[in-house]
Amino acid sequence: MAPYHPPTGGRAGKLRLDFNENTVGCSPKVIEFLKQQINAPALTIYPEYEAARNDLAQFFGVAENEMALTNGTDEAIQVLVNTYVDDGQEVLILKPSYAMYRFYSELAGAEVKEIAYRRPDLSFPLDELLEAITPGTRAVMIANPNNPTGTGTGIAGIRRILERADSAAVLIDEAYFEFCGVTALPLLGEYPNLFVSRTFSKVYGMAAMRLGCLFSQTANVAHLRKAQSPYSVNTLAALAARAAIRDTAYVERYVADVLAARDAIAAGLDRLGLKHFPSQANFVLFEAGERAIPIRDELRRRGVLVRDRSYEIDGCVRVTAGTPEQAERFLKELESIL
Amino acid sequence: MAPYHPPTGGRAGKLRLDFNENTVGCSPKVIEFLKQQINAPALTIYPEYEAARNDLAQFFGVAENEMALTNGTDEAIQVLVNTYVDDGQEVLILKPSYAMYRFYSELAGAEVKEIAYRRPDLSFPLDELLEAITPGTRAVMIANPNNPTGTGTGIAGIRRILERADSAAVLIDEAYFEFCGVTALPLLGEYPNLFVSRTFSKVYGMAAMRLGCLFSQTANVAHLRKAQSPYSVNTLAALAARAAIRDTAYVERYVADVLAARDAIAAGLDRLGLKHFPSQANFVLFEAGERAIPIRDELRRRGVLVRDRSYEIDGCVRVTAGTPEQAERFLKELESIL
Numbered sequence: 265m266a267p268y269h270p271p272t273g274g275r276a277g278k279l280r281l282d283f284n285e286n287t288v289g290c291s292p293k294v295i296e297f298l299k300q301q302i303n304a305p306a307l308t309i310y311p312e313y314e315a316a317r318n319d320l321a322q323f324f325g326v327a328e329n330e331m332a333l334t335n336g337t338d339e340a341i342q343v344l345v346n347t348y349v350d351d352g353q354e355v356l357i358l359k360p361s362y363a364m365y366r367f368y369s370e371l372a373g374a375e376v377k378e379i380a381y382r383r384p385d386l387s388f389p390l391d392e393l394l395e396a397i398t399p400g401t402r403a404v405m406i407a408n409p410n411n412p413t414g415t416g417t418g419i420a421g422i423r424r425i426l427e428r429a430d431s432a433a434v435l436i437d438e439a440y441f442e443f444c445g446v447t448a449l450p451l452l453g454e455y456p457n458l459f460v461s462r463t464f465s466k467v468y469g470m471a472a473m474r475l476g477c478l479f480s481q482t483a484n485v486a487h488l489r490k491a492q493s494p495y496s497v498n499t500l501a502a503l504a505a506r507a508a509i510r511d512t513a514y515v516e517r518y519v520a521d522v523l524a525a526r527d528a529i530a531a532g533l534d535r536l537g538l539k540h541f542p543s544q545a546n547f548v549l550f551e552a553g554e555r556a557i558p559i560r561d562e563l564r565r566r567g568v569l570v571r572d573r574s575y576e577i578d579g580c581v582r583v584t585a586g587t588p589e590q591a592e593r594f595l596k597e598l599e600s601i602l
Numbered sequence: 603m604a605p606y607h608p609p610t611g612g613r614a615g616k617l618r619l620d621f622n623e624n625t626v627g628c629s630p631k632v633i634e635f636l637k638q639q640i641n642a643p644a645l646t647i648y649p650e651y652e653a654a655r656n657d658l659a660q661f662f663g664v665a666e667n668e669m670a671l672t673n674g675t676d677e678a679i680q681v682l683v684n685t686y687v688d689d690g691q692e693v694l695i696l697k698p699s700y701a702m703y704r705f706y707s708e709l710a711g712a713e714v715k716e717i718a719y720r721r722p723d724l725s726f727p728l729d730e731l732l733e734a735i736t737p738g739t740r741a742v743m744i745a746n747p748n749n750p751t752g753t754g755t756g757i758a759g760i761r762r763i764l765e766r767a768d769s770a771a772v773l774i775d776e777a778y779f780e781f782c783g784v785t786a787l788p789l790l791g792e793y794p795n796l797f798v799s800r801t802f803s804k805v806y807g808m809a810a811m812r813l814g815c816l817f818s819q820t821a822n823v824a825h826l827r828k829a830q831s832p833y834s835v836n837t838l839a840a841l842a843a844r845a846a847i848r849d850t851a852y853v854e855r856y857v858a859d860v861l862a863a864r865d866a867i868a869a870g871l872d873r874l875g876l877k878h879f880p881s882q883a884n885f886v887l888f889e890a891g892e893r894a895i896p897i898r899d900e901l902r903r904r905g906v907l908v909r910d911r912s913y914e915i916d917g918c919v920r921v922t923a924g925t926p927e928q929a930e931r932f933l934k935e936l937e938s939i940l
Binding site for chain 1: 614618621624626628630633636637640642643646647649650674676677680688689702705709807809810811812829831834836837838839842
């Protein structure tokens with residue numbers, strides 16, 4: 265099994281358009297609240313999550329026992345796999361997709377079956393996914409919208425997956441929810457096989473803090489929490505999340521910026537004659553052909569970080585959409601390189 | 603499988619002698635450093651551990667690639683089990699001991715075999731443990747000194763375990779190292795089956811931050827890190843640890859306090875005619891017989907938290923040793939209850 269080693273070193277001081285983070289940082293109110301709350305007892309006592317659980321459940325519109333706090337979405341994936349998938353059982357994922365679905369499935373000894381994106385527009389392979397689901401499928405894990413393709417499926421598609429995979433745990437990873445507005449959360453009561461994850465690493469600008477939320481029906485959440493360390497989430501992460509959800513205006517303004525930047529990037533790539541794919545997330549995947557890696561490297565030399573994805577989609581590079589000004593800088597550098 | 607739900611709610615404002623935390627809090631320099639370092643980029647960027655890994659490896663006297671940072675000792679236990687133990691394979695642990703050895707072993711489908719403390723003085727059951735080791739044993743996990751017994755084994759005992767269990771991964775969990783001074787770390791080069799864990803949750807007063815270190819030979823650490831999320835540790839935890847190890851004077855003073863408090867508790871229990879066990883850690887286990895739970899409850903009513911362990915050792919209660927003043931308060935309340 266290969267380790268997952270994203271190239272995260274030496275990013276300070278550069279324009280970080282490589283990891284789909286929030287490119288302007290978390291709300292200043294999060295910083296203020298943390299500075300206020302940090303004192304010796306806060307660091308010294310084993311985490312207590314009650315206040316964070318109450319606040320977050322209310323914010324997401326679920327009951328407190330329909331939610332588990334997780335150490336990033338990574339732990340959500342791991343506890344789901346550890347709870348529902350045994351050695352040798354089948355897990356369905358998309359290809360390409362977020363690397364950790366395969367990682368934790370393999371770690372648990374599962375049989376991973378990948379549904380490849382084959383359409384020229386990289387649209388979501390719903391029919392192929394539905395066809396691949398069998399009574400032996402124990403888990404289906406998709407990011408919606410997906411990373412790095414940027415494409416997703418709607419509620420009707422999610423319902424079809426849930427209905428067809430009725431003996432599997434179906435994870436809809438909504439890491440990029442805020443940029444598309446499609447969520448399976450309202451379906452929670454209807455489908456006992458539905459699991460939804462959210463993260464504070466993207467729009468909320470708290471990737472360093474490692475906080476995710478995993479939602480499902482009460483009985484499932486009780487099971488999931490049995491597979492978790494009782495202290496997997498850092499106290500300061502739980503505190504920061506409580507402050508973050510109180511500043512919704514900040515997040516709304518940032519989402520508006522991202523959508524404008526995404527449009528600007530698409531228009532700019534059109535001008536440069538580079539094919540790109542319609543995105544519902546805070547990034548754009550575009551085709552640079554054989555120049556994908558040289559372009560990535562030259563952009564880095566100029567202080568702009570983007571992510572090469574040509575190892576999984578021929579000639580493709582992924583660029584994060586932040587603010588319109590950042591999009592402009594990226595396009596200017598790209599144009600000058602081309 | 604039963605979830606592990608320690609009773610951690612509602613501890614604020616009470617004298618916390620129930621979880622073997624640092625009872626006076628982490629070094630003020632940790633707080634100062636965190637307040638200085640907390641800003642939007644620090645929270646927004648995915649964790650980078652290089653600086654923390656360098657500082658910590660140097661502090662512990664190991665090479666950087668002989669160490670993995672973990673999300674508390676819990677993640678150290680989990681990655682060790684996930685890396686070395688397959689479904690149905692045997693894991694040896696002590697009984698009673700820290701609950702998470704059994705937790706993660708069962709989660710991985712391992713066969714857990716427990717070596718019970720049977721001696722009247724609760725001394726470490728070394729011979730029984732050695733006898734139980736077979737070529738089929740895949741992992742041996744012990745806390746040294748052990749919790750809640752407070753007793754441990756010396757380097758000679760650890761060597762015998764490592765030599766006998768030469769086809770198993772042997773974890774020596776040194777969560778309480780600073781209170782006894784016995785460490786297996788210098789044996790790292792000699793035994794390829796040795797794994798040592800340390801934590802920042804006890805003497806360093808950072809239980810809320812969730813940071814542990816797992817040590818082994820380079821090839822093992824490379825394997826272990828393959829079973830970890832690349833971002834399992836919160837950035838602020840890594841920052842806090844760097845500050846904590848710079849203030850060794852603070853930790854030394856606190857250890858001196860704990861040792862004095864431990865002696866005071868032992869002497870006080872002697873005066874009250876309560877049997878207790880020799881401890882090498884920052885807690886004392888004593889026998890309260892049938893009054894164990896009522897005493898725990900009455901102490902709580904008076905604002906002093908201790909931990910009932912009578913469900914695993916007949917009539918026993920565990921009290922954390924903090925400062926001599928805290929020990930005095932505990933003894934005064936206990937005497938008044940008796």
